[in-house]
Amino acid sequence: METAPVPLPSGRFTIGKTFDFEAGHRLASLPPEHKCSRQHGHSYEVEVVLSASSLQGPGFVTDFGDLSPFKQYLDSELDHHNLYEVLDFEPTSELLAQYLAGWFITNMPSRIARQLTAVRVRETQRSWAQFDVAAT
Numbered sequence: 863m864e865t866a867p868v869p870l871p872s873g874r875f876t877i878g879k880t881f882d883f884e885a886g887h888r889l890a891s892l893p894p895e896h897k898c899s900r901q902h903g904h905s906y907e908v909e910v911v912l913s914a915s916s917l918q919g920p921g922f923v924t925d926f927g928d929l930s931p932f933k934q935y936l937d938s939e940l941d942h943h944n945l946y947e948v949l950d951f952e953p954t955s956e957l958l959a960q961y962l963a964g965w966f967i968t969n970m971p972s973r974i975a976r977q978l979t980a981v982r983v984r985e986t987q988r989s990w991a992q993f994d995v996a997a998t
């Protein structure tokens with residue numbers, strides 16, 4: 863039995879995909895008595911959020927599989943590294959989210975890069991930071 867047609871509302875579509883990597887870090891500018899000034903590690907989760915007002919192909923904002931260059935970057939450059947050694951800024955969740963948004967915009971195909979609205983970095987199950995890309 864076919865379902866009855868319904869009027870389609872106008873609006874935007876949003877998708878997200880979560881990536882993960884394991885890395886060490888320390889926040890060297892914190893006072894020595896702060897636990898996060900000491901070397902420790904996290905199972906990081908990074909979620910990219912993309913948005914579009916119209917869909918491509920079968921009905922995609924972007925094929926999730928087309929985000930693979932971002933996964934390759936995380937796997938090759940950040941996974942099992944010490945973040946304070948491979949990044950030239952203090953590796954807080956906030957600054958990492960902003961940096962990863964910059965990497966995505968610079969290195970992903972322009973159509974996909976333009977769809978990026980936010981990057982969320984999760985260090986633990988209870989803590990995350992999000993960078994929202996400013997609309998241009």
Ligand SMILES: Nc1nc2c(c(=O)[nH]1)N=C([C@H](O)[C@H](O)COP(=O)(O)OP(=O)(O)OP(=O)(O)O)CN2
Pocket residue numbers: 889898902953954955956985986988989991
């Ligand atoms: N705003 C931010 N605060 C903190 C960050 C950060 O990136 N942004 N980072 C840290 C440390 O990296 C720390 O490892 C994580 O902090 P915290 O959530 O306090 O760690 P715990 O999992 O041990 O927290 P509990 O809930 O107390 O178990 C610190 N702050």
Ligand SMILES: [Zn+2]
Pocket residue numbers: 887898902903904985
């Ligand atoms: Zn930490």
